[in-house]
Amino acid sequence: MTIGDLIRLLSDGEFHSGQQLGERLGVSRAAVWKQLRKLESLGIGMEAVKGQGYRLAEPLELLDGSVIVAGLSRQARSHVARLFVEDVVPSSNQFIRERFAQGAGHGEVCLVEQQSAGKGRRGRTWVTPWGRTLMLSTGWRFESGIAAMEGLSLAAGVALSRVLEAHGVQPRLKWPNDVLLATEGGGYGKLAGILVEMSGDAAGPCEAVIGMGINMDLPDDFRASIEQPVSAVRDQAPGLTRHQLAVELLGELMPMLADFERVGFEAWQAEWNARHAFAEQEVEILQGERREAAVAEQVDVSGNLWVRCDKRRWKLTGGEISVRGRS
Known part of the structure; x- marks a missing residue:
């Protein structure tokens, strides 16, 4: 049994008892309980109702x-x-x-x-x-x-x-x-x-x-x-x-x-x-430990980003950019 097997059984929106889950998955109720506890660490909300069993708090669309x-x-x-x-x-x-x-x-x-x-x-x-x-x-x-x-x-x-x-x-x-x-x-x-x-x-x-x-x-x-x-x-x-x-x-x-x-x-x-988010905006360029402010222009046919600062204009072939307070 994998955690994915358990999630697939619970994804139908119905309640399932621990015994039912164990029978379907071919494991003990204790093993089912252990896996149910793991779901919380995966960010998957659970509902547990005495006498009915367990189900997902929200439906999940699992890939097929x-x-x-x-x-x-x-x-x-x-x-x-x-x-x-x-x-x-x-x-x-x-x-x-x-x-x-x-x-x-x-x-x-x-x-x-x-x-x-x-x-x-x-x-x-x-x-x-x-x-x-x-x-x-x-x-x-x-x-x-x-x-x-x-x-x-x-x-x-x-x-x-x-x-x-x-x-x-x-x-x-x-x-x-x-x-x-x-x-x-x-x-x-x-x-x-x-x-x-x-x-x-x-x-x-x-x-x-x-x-x-x-x-x-x-x-x-x-x-x-x-x-x-x-x-x-x-x-x-x-x-x-x-x-x-x-x-x-x-x-x-x-x-x-x-x-x-x-x-x-x-x-x-x-x-x-x-679709360029920051065209003609001032950005901070990060290359290794070096940071530098410049205005972002557009990308060229090789995917390099051109930037400028004062009278200097150059292209970025690596690194990344950010806009303070925004992204």
């Missing part, structure tokens, strides 16, 4: 790979070699990296309910509650070398934005890898993060793992525990399901990966700049 595959267009499906749905893994990016090490990985997609060691940029931990996000990674092999992947994470942000905008969500993009959403109190909250990891030959075949973590529906107590402002898809699109978002996102993302080596980031440059 067959539903996602069935929803894909013919074009998207032609680019998906294999789709995995996992309950818990250290990280979906690591899962795909290991698939590459096994001689697979290209065109493969991994979706997970929860990551035990998920990471964002600069090695930060990416923490999410069970079933409240959409976390996926996909692998793609490029033949022209690492230079062919310039701007790939920015293009992925555009792909996600296109999908969300079709449902009335108004995301903004923060260079290089974040998707933001305006908050009621002003400023922006982080809606999604994108992490692209590359390996291989600088001038020859190389492999990219594109990871995306998207907040779908975050409880208030979880938001309060995060040190930065956060937002969720259902803040603006309450009816959008995780399955629907997964299907539509893969419908944008997989054809983009198939074309990227041929057309480069230039095909997505204008769309990224049109």
